[in-house]
Amino acid sequence: MTTDFSLSRDSFGKLNLIDADGVLHENVAPVRAFPIQAPEEGLSLVNVDGKEVAWLDRITDLPPAMADIMREELAGREFMPEISRIIDVGSYACPSTWTVATDRGETSFVLRGEEDIRRIGSVSLLVSDSHGIHFLIRDQFALDKHSKRILDRFL
Numbered sequence: 001m002t003t004d005f006s007l008s009r010d011s012f013g014k015l016n017l018i019d020a021d022g023v024l025h026e027n028v029a030p031v032r033a034f035p036i037q038a039p040e041e042g043l044s045l046v047n048v049d050g051k052e053v054a055w056l057d058r059i060t061d062l063p064p065a066m067a068d069i070m071r072e073e074l075a076g077r078e079f080m081p082e083i084s085r086i087i088d089v090g091s092y093a094c095p096s097t098w099t100v101a102t103d104r105g106e107t108s109f110v111l112r113g114e115e116d117i118r119r120i121g122s123v124s125l126l127v128s129d130s131h132g133i134h135f136l137i138r139d140q141f142a143l144d145k146h147s148k149r150i151l152d153r154f155l
Contacts, residue, residue: 005045005054007066015073017045017054025053030074036120036136043070081107082136083127086147092154095130102135109133114154125151 004020007028017025025047033042045054059067081102090097094113099106109129111117116128125137137143140151 003054003056003062003066007062007069009069015069019054028053029077030056030070032074032078035078035080036124036126036138080134080136082138085144086150089150098127100135109135111154117151117154 006018008016008018010016010026014027015029017028019025025045027048028045031044031046032039033044040059041057043056043059044052045056047053056062056070059070062070081104083100083102085101087099087101087106089099089111094111096111097108098111099108109131111127112130118126118128120126123139123141125140127135127137129135137151140148143151
Protein backbone atom coordinates (compact mmCIF):
# COMPACT_ATOMS: atom_id res chain seq x y z
CA MET A 1 0.00 0.00 0.00
CA THR A 2 1.24 3.50 -0.73
CA THR A 3 0.94 6.60 1.39
CA ASP A 4 -0.21 10.01 0.25
CA PHE A 5 2.57 11.86 2.09
CA SER A 6 6.34 11.80 2.48
CA LEU A 7 8.51 12.13 5.58
CA SER A 8 11.98 13.55 5.93
CA ARG A 9 14.22 15.21 8.48
CA ASP A 10 15.40 18.80 8.16
CA SER A 11 18.92 20.03 8.93
CA PHE A 12 17.98 20.32 12.63
CA GLY A 13 16.74 16.70 12.80
CA LYS A 14 13.06 17.67 13.00
CA LEU A 15 10.52 15.44 11.27
CA ASN A 16 8.73 17.10 8.35
CA LEU A 17 5.80 15.86 6.29
CA ILE A 18 4.77 16.85 2.79
CA ASP A 19 1.12 15.96 2.21
CA ALA A 20 -0.60 14.92 -1.03
CA ASP A 21 -1.25 18.56 -1.93
CA GLY A 22 2.44 19.41 -1.59
CA VAL A 23 1.99 21.33 1.66
CA LEU A 24 4.97 21.18 4.02
CA HIS A 25 4.16 20.48 7.69
CA GLU A 26 7.23 21.15 9.80
CA ASN A 27 8.14 19.46 13.07
CA VAL A 28 5.40 16.81 13.06
CA ALA A 29 5.23 14.11 15.71
CA PRO A 30 3.90 10.55 15.45
CA VAL A 31 1.39 9.46 18.08
CA ARG A 32 0.40 5.82 18.48
CA ALA A 33 -3.31 5.05 18.82
CA PHE A 34 -2.64 1.73 20.58
CA PRO A 35 0.96 1.86 21.89
CA ILE A 36 0.84 -1.48 23.69
CA GLN A 37 -1.62 -3.75 21.89
CA ALA A 38 -0.77 -2.60 18.34
CA PRO A 39 2.38 -0.44 18.35
CA GLU A 40 2.91 -0.69 14.58
CA GLU A 41 -0.70 0.14 13.68
CA GLY A 42 -2.81 3.27 13.86
CA LEU A 43 -0.46 6.24 13.96
CA SER A 44 -1.42 9.87 13.77
CA LEU A 45 1.06 12.49 12.63
CA VAL A 46 0.33 15.76 14.40
CA ASN A 47 1.71 19.25 13.96
CA VAL A 48 3.09 21.47 16.74
CA ASP A 49 -0.47 22.56 17.61
CA GLY A 50 -1.55 18.93 18.09
CA LYS A 51 -3.68 18.91 14.94
CA GLU A 52 -3.60 15.70 12.91
CA VAL A 53 -2.06 16.24 9.48
CA ALA A 54 -1.88 12.58 8.40
CA TRP A 55 -3.01 9.12 9.45
CA LEU A 56 -1.12 5.89 8.92
CA ASP A 57 -2.84 2.51 9.23
CA ARG A 58 0.43 0.55 9.57
CA ILE A 59 4.11 1.46 9.66
CA THR A 60 4.67 -1.37 7.18
CA ASP A 61 2.60 0.62 4.64
CA LEU A 62 5.52 3.06 4.39
CA PRO A 63 8.51 2.61 2.11
CA PRO A 64 11.40 1.11 4.13
CA ALA A 65 13.35 4.39 4.46
CA MET A 66 10.29 6.28 5.76
CA ALA A 67 9.37 3.38 8.07
CA ASP A 68 12.87 3.59 9.58
CA ILE A 69 12.46 7.33 10.15
CA MET A 70 9.08 6.74 11.79
CA ARG A 71 10.40 4.02 14.13
CA GLU A 72 13.42 6.17 14.99
CA GLU A 73 11.18 9.12 15.84
CA LEU A 74 8.88 6.98 17.97
CA ALA A 75 11.84 5.46 19.84
CA GLY A 76 13.16 8.93 20.60
CA ARG A 77 9.80 10.14 21.93
CA GLU A 78 8.73 7.12 23.94
CA PHE A 79 10.43 5.50 26.87
CA MET A 80 8.72 2.36 28.14
CA PRO A 81 11.17 -0.35 29.16
CA GLU A 82 9.78 -3.87 28.98
CA ILE A 83 10.26 -5.98 32.12
CA SER A 84 11.52 -9.47 31.31
CA ARG A 85 12.24 -10.58 34.89
CA ILE A 86 11.65 -9.36 38.43
CA ILE A 87 14.92 -9.94 40.21
CA ASP A 88 14.01 -8.78 43.72
CA VAL A 89 11.71 -6.57 45.76
CA GLY A 90 12.81 -4.78 48.91
CA SER A 91 9.54 -5.43 50.69
CA TYR A 92 6.08 -6.78 50.00
CA ALA A 93 4.65 -3.69 51.70
CA CYS A 94 4.48 -0.51 49.64
CA PRO A 95 6.34 1.61 48.94
CA SER A 96 8.69 -1.09 47.72
CA THR A 97 11.93 -1.02 45.75
CA TRP A 98 11.88 -3.37 42.77
CA THR A 99 14.95 -4.59 40.93
CA VAL A 100 14.08 -5.75 37.43
CA ALA A 101 15.68 -6.86 34.18
CA THR A 102 14.35 -4.97 31.17
CA ASP A 103 15.03 -4.80 27.45
CA ARG A 104 17.17 -1.74 28.27
CA GLY A 105 19.17 -3.32 31.08
CA GLU A 106 18.79 -3.93 34.81
CA THR A 107 17.29 -1.18 36.94
CA SER A 108 15.61 -0.44 40.25
CA PHE A 109 12.55 1.68 40.93
CA VAL A 110 10.10 2.42 43.74
CA LEU A 111 6.54 1.12 43.45
CA ARG A 112 4.33 3.41 45.57
CA GLY A 113 1.34 1.08 45.78
CA GLU A 114 -0.43 -1.88 44.23
CA GLU A 115 -2.66 0.54 42.32
CA ASP A 116 0.41 1.47 40.25
CA ILE A 117 0.19 -1.93 38.55
CA ARG A 118 -2.55 -1.77 35.92
CA ARG A 119 -3.90 -4.49 33.68
CA ILE A 120 -3.85 -3.82 29.95
CA GLY A 121 -5.73 -6.47 28.08
CA SER A 122 -5.75 -10.04 29.32
CA VAL A 123 -2.01 -10.66 29.75
CA SER A 124 -0.20 -7.30 29.81
CA LEU A 125 0.56 -5.08 32.80
CA LEU A 126 1.72 -1.49 33.07
CA VAL A 127 3.81 -0.72 36.17
CA SER A 128 4.35 2.95 37.10
CA ASP A 129 7.25 3.93 39.32
CA SER A 130 7.38 6.83 41.79
CA HIS A 131 8.76 9.13 39.05
CA GLY A 132 5.96 8.36 36.59
CA ILE A 133 8.04 6.09 34.36
CA HIS A 134 5.97 3.27 32.88
CA PHE A 135 7.35 -0.26 32.63
CA LEU A 136 5.57 -2.80 30.46
CA ILE A 137 5.12 -6.46 31.26
CA ARG A 138 3.96 -7.68 27.86
CA ASP A 139 2.85 -11.13 29.05
CA GLN A 140 2.70 -11.74 32.78
CA PHE A 141 2.21 -15.47 32.20
CA ALA A 142 5.44 -15.74 30.20
CA LEU A 143 7.56 -14.53 33.13
CA ASP A 144 9.76 -17.00 35.00
CA LYS A 145 8.40 -18.71 38.14
CA HIS A 146 10.28 -16.42 40.56
CA SER A 147 8.95 -13.27 38.84
CA LYS A 148 5.38 -14.60 38.78
CA ARG A 149 5.54 -15.41 42.50
CA ILE A 150 6.64 -11.85 43.33
CA LEU A 151 4.08 -10.30 41.01
CA ASP A 152 1.26 -12.40 42.49
CA ARG A 153 1.94 -10.84 45.90
CA PHE A 154 1.15 -7.39 44.47
CA LEU A 155 -1.85 -8.25 42.29
